[in-house]
Amino acid sequence: MDADTIGDIIGLAITAGILFTGLFAGRILERRHVRLLREHEEQFRWMHTSNVRAIPSRAKDPQMVVGHVVISTDYFKTFIARLKKLIGGELGTYQTLLMRARREALKRVQEEAAERGLNSVANVRIEYAAVGGMGSGNQKGVISVAVLASGTGYQDPELARPDQQLASG
Amino acid sequence: MICVNTETVPGHAITQNLGIVQGNTVRAKHVGRDIAAGLKNIVGGELKGYTELLTQSRRQATERMLAQAEQLGANAVVNVRFSTSSITQGAAELYAYGTAVVVEPE
Numbered sequence: 345m346d347a348d349t350i351g352d353i354i355g356l357a358i359t360a361g362i363l364f365t366g367l368f369a370g371r372i373l374e375r376r377h378v379r380l381l382r383e384h385e386e387q388f389r390w391m392h393t394s395n396v397r398a399i400p401s402r403a404k405d406p407q408m409v410v411g412h413v414v415i416s417t418d419y420f421k422t423f424i425a426r427l428k429k430l431i432g433g434e435l436g437t438y439q440t441l442l443m444r445a446r447r448e449a450l451k452r453v454q455e456e457a458a459e460r461g462l463n464s465v466a467n468v469r470i471e472y473a474a475v476g477g478m479g480s481g482n483q484k485g486v487i488s489v490a491v492l493a494s495g496t497g498y499q500d501p502e503l504a505r506p507d508q509q510l511a512s513g
Numbered sequence: 514m515i516c517v518n519t520e521t522v523p524g525h526a527i528t529q530n531l532g533i534v535q536g537n538t539v540r541a542k543h544v545g546r547d548i549a550a551g552l553k554n555i556v557g558g559e560l561k562g563y564t565e566l567l568t569q570s571r572r573q574a575t576e577r578m579l580a581q582a583e584q585l586g587a588n589a590v591v592n593v594r595f596s597t598s599s600i601t602q603g604a605a606e607l608y609a610y611g612t613a614v615v616v617e618p619e
Contacts, residue, residue, distance in 0.1 A: 362555050369556035377558070401619075403523035408516045408575075408593060412567045416550065418557030441557075448559075467519045473567055473597040473605060488550070488560055490567055492595055496517040 363420050370418025374440070381447045388454045392464035392503055393495070399466045403498035409465060411452025412473075415445045416488035425487075442489055446470055449493035457497035464503060468495035514579050515589035515616065522589055522616050529615035531585045536577025538570050541604040567607070571595065574609040587613035 399406065417425075421437035428435055449470065457465050473490035515522055542550075546562040553560055574595070582590045593611035 366555050366557065370558075373556060373558045397519055399519055399521075399523040401523050406515065406517045406519070406523055408518060410571060410595075412564050412571065414560040414563035414567060416554050416557055416560050419555045421557065422554070467517075469518065469594070471595055471597070473607065487554070488563070490563065490597075492567065492571065492597070494518055494593070494595060496519045498523065 363423060366419035366421070366423075370420055373418075374444070377444055377448075381444070381451060384451045384454075385447070388451075388458070390463075390503075391454050391457065392466075392500060393450070393454060393468060394466055395468045395495075397467050399496065399498055400500065402502065403464070403500055405462065406496050406498040407460070407462075408494060409453050409456045409460070409462070409497040410492065410494045411449045411454075411456060412490070412492050413445055413448040413452065414473075414488055414490040415441065415448065417441045422487050438487075441487075445489045445491040446493070449491040453493045453495055453497075457495075460497060462497040462499050464500045465495040465497045468493060514583065514587075516575070516579065516593060516611070517589070517591055518593045518611075520592050522591060524619055525589070525616035526619050527589075527591070527614045528617050531582070531587050531613040531615065533610060534578050534581040534585065534587070534590060534613045535608065535610040536574040536579070536581065537606055537608040538573045538577070539604055539606045540566060540570050542566055570605075570607040571609070574607045578609045578611060582611075582613040585613050587615055589614050589616045 417437060425435050425437050450468070453465060453468065471492045473492050521527065542563065546566070549562055550560045579590065590611040590613055593609060596608045598606045598608070
């Protein structure tokens with residue numbers, strides 16, 4: 345075996361190693377993230393969140409609440425998506441990435457509102473920021489998506505928080 | 514200063530419209546963050562460095578917008594929107610804009 349072949353084999357081994365790391369670690373991280381998101385959504389069901397513009401006039405303390413997240417896909421999924429692009433069709437791997445990013449941004453909006461002692465968020469808007477790979481036209485760049493969710497948080501005196509509900513029975 | 518992304522402030526009446534106020538910031542991520550993001554891209558997940566960058570940019574743009582509103586004598590900014598544009602590879606602009614108004618409690 346000459347030096348070139350050995351070099352090729354090492355290169356292939358490194359690529360395969362990265363692919364497998366992506367496959368396993370990526371899958372574990374993604375599942376954990378989705379589980380955390382589901383838990384949060386369950387826990388925050390009491391919070392009135394909507395993208396309706398109208399705020400009831402009884403609302404108190406209106407203020408902006410914002411949530412950001414930048415999230416990237418794993419190497420294995422990027423690889424699969426690149427192959428999939430040859431034949432076209434639905435790119436499921438990117439779909440889940442986008443959904444996760446949006447849910448995470450919304451989660452942060454709700455968390456920020458709760459932190460400020462508010463119980464409702466109205467007029468939620470979701471935007472995409474151009475950071476990293478997305479939109480920069482760089483094929484080799486990091487495939488990532490940045491989501492910025494914003495809304496108007498307020499205190500609705502007629503809506504009780506679950507801790508208050510618990511106290512009242 | 515009240516800052517909301519709805520057209521009105523609940524419980525308040527808009528008495529004066531002072532026009533559009535805006536704030537922006539263009540930021541680049543440094544090379545170290547790029548490398549860290551590249552590594553993170555193997556396993557996927559949140560790129561905390563970029564999230565932080567975005568948070569800082571948003572805060573700065575909002576601050577500049579509010580400073581402008583204050584200069585105009587406003588006490589609230591309504592209908593705030595954020596938008597971004599990538600001006601060049603590796604740098605992004607975050608732009609916040611809204612309408613400066615004077616509100617009075619009803």
